[in-house]
Amino acid sequence: MAAARARSEARRADILRAAFEVIAERGYRGASLAAVAERAGLTQQGLLHHFPSKEALLVAVLEERDQWDTGGTGATGRAAWRLDLLATLVEYNAMRPGIVQAFSALLGESVTEDHPAREFFTHRYTQVREDLAGLLRAEFGERLPGGLTPERAAPLLTAVLDGLQYQWLLDPEAVDMPSAFRDFLGLLGAAEAK
């Protein structure tokens, strides 16, 4: 039983990895279950055993991606090291363009009509803005050195994270994503950076 479960989990991980690759290359709308199955070395029937639909696979991909992210815990007690951790996350992202590419393609598609990822992203960004505001509050208090409240700085921090990814994916030689992100953190604490 334990061996069977381990085998099933390994298979599931293979499928998710294949799905990330295919979505990075073609987007979600351009991806097919047949292409994901082939990439994972499975029949389509075998894939459907693990994920009953293309949408179910998408949800799993999005949840997997989000585990590495800031969302969810909302912990503010450890905010000081978490703001630094955010810069480290950006450095880490710069070493895995495929994952960033899949995420950025999905975010772009999510704003089109009736996209199955739209609700996920809408909810995710509400959560991310809340978490980042908490993090900024723990770091800076009710007012950042540049003059903004944590609630007004949080959408900007989120926007910089996403926007830099597009520029970096399109032209990695021209845009140093981790260094640009640190520049932005410097702006938020501008009094020191000056």
Added chain:
Amino acid sequence: MAAARARSEARRADILRAAFEVIAERGYRGASLAAVAERAGLTQQGLLHHFPSKEALLVAVLEERDQWDTGGTGATGRAAWRLDLLATLVEYNAMRPGIVQAFSALLGESVTEDHPAREFFTHRYTQVREDLAGLLRAEFGERLPGGLTPERAAPLLTAVLDGLQYQWLLDPEAVDMPSAFRDFLGLLGAAEAK
């Protein structure tokens, strides 16, 4: 002759408007020439008379979109009013979600493999970063109040513009895009904003 040309130009404008709508709804990969033709009240043959391929139509859409943007002129003499104009452009964008939606969907797709818009966006962002750096230099000189050079601030300004659009499209009630953008301009000139 003049009447025929005017008719042809009006028809072309109809097609472009229809293409924006269809791309906003379905993305480029999800869009079909048949759907665009139907939306514009033409046969597919009639559409092909104006745009010989789906890719030619995409190029026209991207060029049309860019006319309203900062790219191209590189003029730095009028930078003071142009930085303010940028905030006005964001306000204007907030009144035309369909155009922003089409652009954001295309940007997202452009990072997938072999996408026909990829080269356009890569080139566009090089140009936009250059223009914005020139604009910031004319406004602030070689060093912004927050401590960055114009070249280091430009990718952040670009990222905020793009990133805010996604958050706003997903949740227009939660994200006030023009006001958030003005907050960021305040951060760039942080010495005053404090």
